[in-house]
Amino acid sequence: MNSGAPPVPPWQIHPMRIAGIQRELEGVATYSLVFAGPPPPRGYQSEPGQFNMLYLPGVGEAAISLSGDHRRTDGWQHTIRLAGRVTRTLSRLDVGDQIGVRGPFGRGWPVDDWRGNDVVLVAGGIGLAPMRPIIYELLRRRSEYGRLTLIYGARTPSTLLYHTEYPAWESQGLTVLATVDRATLDWTGHLGVVTLLLDRLHLPQPETTVVAACGPEVMMQYTAASAAARGISADRVWISLERNMQCAVGFCGHCQLGPQFICQDGPVLRYDRVCSLLKVEAL
């Protein structure tokens, strides 16, 4: 982990209260969580790209990335899409209700290492959620980075996540290029996949440009291919992977991709370390 802080006790569950629910899109909401009891010594410390295990007793746990500003000391935010039993049960809870949380876990985005570079963020669908902490951090330290671009693809204009924040991000120095797969005639924005925007993006210095991608695996692979075609090598591309997470601490074996435990070696991984593994079907 980047912070060098001692690891979290793995099975310790913290009671947390839902302090706020912000509906983002159909079936997607951001939950703000605060510790119900005394916070642990680490408080709300986390790294961009890490995740928590949200626990509903009797139902189970779900691995959800932190999606807020990681430097906030007043709570954690998770943007959750309805997917399975746990998230569906969670969607029936209200402000004030309590859940259990284990974490944070995992290796996050190496934002410090990107200083001095042009940064291209490529996100798809709900994949923008684990990247939002990067955006806040990059904009907070704007002068330490070169050109900042976000290429974001969603299915339709009504599913562009966090779209109310794009103007603020633009004004703080992030170029936001949004695109959709499907639209009606009244949409005058971009229509087509994110890789087209990356192909067209002006990259003055590929050798000092880094790409971070988060979204469907197919999207991330073609993003890395586009990056390579533009002269950005695989060791300058980072992706965030998803696998079945149960223990989140490297014991249960479920999340393995070849030698990588996605819960510990990831979820953020440098692309050159996994590109050959991702090309094998059903690995």
Add this chain to the structure above:
Amino acid sequence: MSNTGHPEVAESLPPPLWLSPKDRFQQVIDELRQQGYTVVGPTISQQAIVYDEIDRIEQLPRGWTDVQGAGVYRLQQRQDESWFGYVVGPHSWKKFLYPPILRLSAATPTASGWQFDRLTDDPPRYAFLGVRSCEIAAMEVQDRVLMQGAYIDDAYRRRREEAFLLAVNCTLSGANCFCTSMQTGPRCTAGFDLAITETPEGFVVETGSARGRDVVAACDVRPATKAELAAAAAAQQQAVDQQTKRLDTADLPRLLMANLDHPRWQEVGNRCLSCTNCTMVCPTCFCCSVEEVPDLNSGRVERQRKWDSCFHEEFSNLNGRPVRPDIPSRYRQWLTHKLATWHDQFGTSGCVGCGRCITWCPVGIDLTEEVAALRETTA
């Protein structure tokens, strides 16, 4: 943990001792129990030699041996009265160190919300009687997984540190044993508190730790003679000489990872039933899952860790669908993890050459044969 390796302890450890007649072995069991250990050792149950609590030497499978093959296990009476004339059965010490079901935590509903409590258990101090060299190696493999990573499995650590290892040097090899290929045996060289070698007349007893010394000091032992040591060495050599199965481990991780699309995976996957026997009997497999166990009366919910297997179809479920939907991909996962990626993760092979997976596979899949087939048909 046994065998501290401290220099001052090593100097105060006795030389090899002699315990005879063999019935005096009951003193060792009694002393262990006297010191508060729960003795677990080999005994016959349901036509197999398993590990269970014992307190009498009469419960040991004296005069029995196990005939093993690919998908074959049966007990057979020996011509002699050897106490440890068999190899390993369906149980491994994993059953005690990494229990199949472990209660992790509990959530209790209260007026102000859920109360979450860790559940710590109070396991007995085990004395494992009859630990083979490959089994010591398997424990050391699991030590790396469960105690030497970023997170520590506390339940395993407590059991492992308390466990007394009374090892047995094999005096025979089974048809599926290949510990010589994996360099995990057959002789126990370290990692035990006591190690015994059986000869017709008695036991040579080697002391590996202060704890072992303290147990054996309470028994009727004396230093072993040269002749007795020679007899023990000859008996140990039988295990080496009898071993026929081999696994060629040269460059094995690279061989496997460079052939992930080899047609052999489809071929073995068509034979494999995905029954999970191999993962259950393997002494190093550690995959598990966490389940909710609610109490309908009180509303209290326990979380329990249970053994799982990468062969289960839903093991790799992501958004409701398995990443490895077919048996060939799951077999490939198991074998490449055991023999290749385990090296990247933990610095050793995951296999100790005990042969259990071969014995207990209902269709007789032999991983040494699978590796040989891959070697033969690749550049």
Add this chain to the structure above:
Amino acid sequence: MFQEGTPHDDIHLIVAGHVRLEMFVPGRGRLPLLTLGPGDLVGWSPLFPGSTMTATAVALEPVRTLSLNGRGVADLCQSDHEVGYHVMRQIVRVLSNRLLATRLQLLDLFTDHQPSTGNPLDSEC
């Protein structure tokens, strides 16, 4: 810029601005397909005289293009196969990228393609 189903003389390379391709489906009206921008090729059918445009192209803002007469390019390729090879090779590359992008769009990657969640064995992502 041009209408679906009609002949058109030129192929265009966009220098500045954005163009949207659209197709008409009876009962559903005009449906947008794809946005093209600087560096993109718009239209290839004019290279094959006699064919008609397969989509309607609409400029979303003031657009500047480099336009080449389709028949002229086709004739040049025919008479000078060396040039023809290089031109066609470029066009193949453009079209294969366009095809990949279209396939990715078709895969509908951002939709939750989940089986029924009634299965108690469902586990979370």
